[in-house]
Amino acid sequence: MLRIRKITDARAPANAAAVDEAVAIVRAQFPGMPADEIDKLPDQLANPFRHRFVAALFVAEDARGHVKAAALLLHDPDLAFAYLDVITVAPGSRAGSGIGGALYDRVRDEAAALGVRGLYFECLPDDPQASPDPAVRRQNVARLRFYERYGALPIVGTDYQLPLQPGDTDMPFLVFDGLGLHGLPDGPQLRRIVRAILERKYARLCPPAYVERVVGSIRDGGFGLRPARYHKAEAVAPPQTRPRQPIPVVVNNGHEIHHVRDRGYVEAPVRISAILGELYKTGLFQRIAPRHFPDRHLRAVHDPGLVDYIERACAEAPEKRSVYPYVFPIRNPARRPKERSVLAGYWCIDTFTPLNRNVWPAARQAVDCALTAADAVLRGAPLAYALVRPPGHHAERRSFGGFCYFCNGAVAAHYLSGYGRVAMLDIDYHHGNGQQDIFYRRDDVLTVSIHGHPSFAYPYFTGFRNETGRDKGAGFNLNLPLPETITPALYREALDTALKRIARFRPAWLVVSLGLDTARGDPTGTWPNRAADFHRIGAMIGGAGLPTVVVQEGGYRVRTLGVNARHFFTGLAEASTRARPAGTPVQQRPAKADTLTWREAVRADDGPRVRALVAATGMFSADEVDIAQELVDERVAKGRASGYEFVLAERGGTLAGYACYGLIPGSEVSHDLYWIAVAPEFQGTGLGRALMQRSEAAMRRMGAHRVYADTSSSPAYAPTRAFYRAVGFTLAAELPDFYRPGDGKTMFVKALGS
Numbered sequence: 223m224l225r226i227r228k229i230t231d232a233r234a235p236a237n238a239a240a241v242d243e244a245v246a247i248v249r250a251q252f253p254g255m256p257a258d259e260i261d262k263l264p265d266q267l268a269n270p271f272r273h274r275f276v277a278a279l280f281v282a283e284d285a286r287g288h289v290k291a292a293a294l295l296l297h298d299p300d301l302a303f304a305y306l307d308v309i310t311v312a313p314g315s316r317a318g319s320g321i322g323g324a325l326y327d328r329v330r331d332e333a334a335a336l337g338v339r340g341l342y343f344e345c346l347p348d349d350p351q352a353s354p355d356p357a358v359r360r361q362n363v364a365r366l367r368f369y370e371r372y373g374a375l376p377i378v379g380t381d382y383q384l385p386l387q388p389g390d391t392d393m394p395f396l397v398f399d400g401l402g403l404h405g406l407p408d409g410p411q412l413r414r415i416v417r418a419i420l421e422r423k424y425a426r427l428c429p430p431a432y433v434e435r436v437v438g439s440i441r442d443g444g445f446g447l448r449p450a451r452y453h454k455a456e457a458v459a460p461p462q463t464r465p466r467q468p469i470p471v472v473v474n475n476g477h478e479i480h481h482v483r484d485r486g487y488v489e490a491p492v493r494i495s496a497i498l499g500e501l502y503k504t505g506l507f508q509r510i511a512p513r514h515f516p517d518r519h520l521r522a523v524h525d526p527g528l529v530d531y532i533e534r535a536c537a538e539a540p541e542k543r544s545v546y547p548y549v550f551p552i553r554n555p556a557r558r559p560k561e562r563s564v565l566a567g568y569w570c571i572d573t574f575t576p577l578n579r580n581v582w583p584a585a586r587q588a589v590d591c592a593l594t595a596a597d598a599v600l601r602g603a604p605l606a607y608a609l610v611r612p613p614g615h616h617a618e619r620r621s622f623g624g625f626c627y628f629c630n631g632a633v634a635a636h637y638l639s640g641y642g643r644v645a646m647l648d649i650d651y652h653h654g655n656g657q658q659d660i661f662y663r664r665d666d667v668l669t670v671s672i673h674g675h676p677s678f679a680y681p682y683f684t685g686f687r688n689e690t691g692r693d694k695g696a697g698f699n700l701n702l703p704l705p706e707t708i709t710p711a712l713y714r715e716a717l718d719t720a721l722k723r724i725a726r727f728r729p730a731w732l733v734v735s736l737g738l739d740t741a742r743g744d745p746t747g748t749w750p751n752r753a754a755d756f757h758r759i760g761a762m763i764g765g766a767g768l769p770t771v772v773v774q775e776g777g778y779r780v781r782t783l784g785v786n787a788r789h790f791f792t793g794l795a796e797a798s799t800r801a802r803p804a805g806t807p808v809q810q811r812p813a814k815a816d817t818l819t820w821r822e823a824v825r826a827d828d829g830p831r832v833r834a835l836v837a838a839t840g841m842f843s844a845d846e847v848d849i850a851q852e853l854v855d856e857r858v859a860k861g862r863a864s865g866y867e868f869v870l871a872e873r874g875g876t877l878a879g880y881a882c883y884g885l886i887p888g889s890e891v892s893h894d895l896y897w898i899a900v901a902p903e904f905q906g907t908g909l910g911r912a913l914m915q916r917s918e919a920a921m922r923r924m925g926a927h928r929v930y931a932d933t934s935s936s937p938a939y940a941p942t943r944a945f946y947r948a949v950g951f952t953l954a955a956e957l958p959d960f961y962r963p964g965d966g967k968t969m970f971v972k973a974l975g976s
Contacts, residue, residue, distance in 0.1 A: 642730025650737020697834025738777025
């Protein structure tokens with residue numbers, strides 16, 4: 223089995239391992255490529271502004287997760303083109319295996335989804351005079367023949383193949399693939415694209431005079447695509463409408479056996495058929511079968527004791543009867559009840575979520591459906607839908623309830639978190655206490671829930687605004703409880719707040735817990751959303767431009783359930799195709815002084831906010847994030863006696879950046895800059911300089927003559943060192959291997975005057 227997936231963030235463990243394997247493959251296959259050109263690949267993913275391209279790595283992995291092929295795609299959204307920097311397969315791969323073709327197909331799909339007007343890359347020449355070595359020329363011919371099948375042809379009539387030095391051979395063609403949608407651009411646009419390639423990718427090889435000559439050779443009417451040589455019937459494909467990629471929908475085939483006919487039990491099988499019937503009318507969906515995943519994915523988010531209990535209790539339940547919890551013993555692990563029916567209350571939070579012989583197989587396959595949908599998105603689907611029952615978002619790590627047995631969305635989110643940060647957005651009428659509980663102490667999964675206030679809505683004991691996360695997870699849980707009676711406009715305001723928080727988190731993936739019980743007339747809710755409102759809700763979420771897994775939760779008014787679902791997904795799909803792809807840099811306006819609020823006083827709630835900001839930058843270890851909060855907490859507890867001073871900048875209630883400094887113990891005139899950090903969405907706005915200026919002014923008032931700043935000497939901290947130099951610091955000392963072998967301390971100093 224071969225899986226092709228996209229990597230835009232090398233920080234997740236699985237991504238870091240794949241990047242390392244991809245780098246090794248490139249190094250083995252291109253021995254003449256400079257080592258630093260290969261080694262910069264992780265930084266290309268992390269720093270699009272520095273490299274002036276948005277980079278994405280595509281890896282083809284085998285069943286064991288080992289990389290068998292890799293491709294690096296660079297995207298310029300302003301010039302609307304993509305450049306395939308490298309595509310290669312692992313040494314020893316079987317010829318004709320199709321891995322390279324599958325990977326190139328995936329790259330073309332991504333380029334089309336980005337909305338570019340052409341995919342460019344280089345191929346070495348196939349002409350004897352340009353490539354005199356017959357063995358090399360045979361390889362070049364094979365590559366050009368391969369790409370020609372796609373209508374990708376060399377651009378001729380320019381000096382792109384101009385030798386850098388006299389006698390240079392095998393100068394590459396610039397090849398153009400219009401993706402079956404676009405023709406070669408006009409002269410001015412092609413000149414801009416060629417200049418971008420030469421100046422960004424080959425800056426150290428191509429002197430300015432060379433670049434100007436090549437760019438100047440591109441004249442309207444003088445260039446074009448070389449006629450096809452190897453597949454005459456497959457010349458450049460004419461522009462055509464590219465079909466929309468269908469949305470995979472994974473349906474819990476075994477859900478119908480879970481049919482509790484007791485009075486008042488509204489979670490019925492008809493819900494699935496009502497939704498499916500309307501979805502098929504859109505032509506947007508393609509049903510795929512659920513795959514079975516190992517239990518380890520389920521046990522990673524749920525207490526194994528809970529999983530074992532549900533499986534055994536269901537197997538032992540009376541035939542055609544349900545067991546309801548009715549006694550709720552104190553959770554004492556050493557003195558659990560032995561009777562299964564009594565023990566149900568040990569694991570359950572309510573009296574209306576039964577256990578019977580059909581619960582386990584139905585709930586377990588719902589987990590498989592959620593994981594199958596997550597894997598589809600991991601493989602490149604922009605959207606995927608797990609249409610499941612029973613639902614899951616009320617199932618906590620150690621408890622079930624609210625018709626929910628396992629937290630399907632949380633299992634999917636945890637699975638995806640191995641490949642990048644995940645945001646969970648719960649839009650069910652009831653609070654998503656399950657995912658909140660499961661991820662409450664984690665900072666790699668942001669949980670957001672819009673729901674009825676717990677003063678009147680199930681589950682009553684969670685969902686309050688002050689529940690924001692704990693330990694590493696401080697600041698990574700957001701609850702937006704709303705009144706019992708609202709308007710659709712008020713709901714969309716809350717959704718806008720949720721999506722802004724998700725954007726600040728910059729996740730790689732979004733998991734939506736879709737509750738349709740916010741609809742007018744739902745027997746479990748009180749809100750007024752109609753079909754048109756669900757279309758707007760879907761469009762707002764789709765506008766985030768994130769690869770999205772939707773997992774079905776509540777929604778019990780069968781009469782309108784399917785129509786509301788159809789409108790939600792129509793809005794979601796339409797907006798997703800228009801949205802700027804995740805990871806595309808957005809030009810930000812400077813943070814003007816009149817839009818920021820500055821303060822030096824530290825409040826009790828600043829600790830979690832600083833922690834969340836520092837963690838969101840992705841530049842610091844877990845220990846460093848802990849220290850950042852500890853300094854704030856110590857200042858709150860001890861005041862100025864702590865030795866820590868702060869400058870904080872806020873905009874619209876959001877902590878945009880902060881600096882922490884203090885007098886060096888034993889000195890009267892020298893200060894340390896302990897921290898300076900800017901939230902990702904405010905980076906590049908000049909806020910870092912403004913924080914530095916205000917901190918220096920405060921230090922001068924305290925009598926400081928100079929300020930010191932320490933940072934790592936590793937390549938990852940090159941931007942930090944560049945920042946210190948840019949604001950007037952000079953190198954004072956270097957301590958090799960200070961932090962760990964190969965990672966030293968770099969000390970900077972700046973004179974402040976008397």
